Amino acid sequence: MRLITLALATLLLLIQYPLWLGKGGWLRVRELEGQLSVAQEKNAALKSRNAKLESEVRDLKDGTGAVEERARYELSMLKQNEIFVQILGKDQPKPQGAVTPAPAVQPASPATAAPAKPKS
Structure with missing residues (x-):
């Protein structure tokens, strides 16, 4: 009787091995589910990025607004007869190459001022 119990326990362990540690076992399935969720998150992020790029390409093909905006911000281009003003805190x-305004000239005091010539 002891031999039969030992044989059945061994068979039970042999049957359980593929269920837990085999190619399609629970541990492998759990690992694959984790990889699947990571891949799905990455795909969602890439789909969002592709949608943004597609809309940008559509804007560049159809309108001039996107091209003008890129030229202004990335290339610092201006339209003809346009003045660029930058306000710094x-x-x-x-910035380097910035033009500093000349100091204001104070008017001469009345005592040192030259008399005005009469108009003729």
């Missing part, structure tokens, strides 16, 4: 450094 107190804590921002001045």
Whole structure:
């Protein structure tokens, strides 16, 4: 009787091996499900990126607004007869090549001022 019990227990373990550790076992399935969820998240992010790129391509093909915006911000281009004004905060450094305004000339005092010539 002991031999039969030992044989049945061994058979039970042999049957359980493929279920837990085999090619289609529970552990392998759980690992594959984890890989699947990671791949699905990556695909969703790439689909979002592709949709943004597709809309940008459509804008570049159809309208001039996107081209103009890119030229302004990426290439710092201006339209003809357009003036560029940049407002800096107190804590921002001045860009290189910035033009500093000349100091204001104070008017002469009346005592040192030359007399005005009468109009003729």
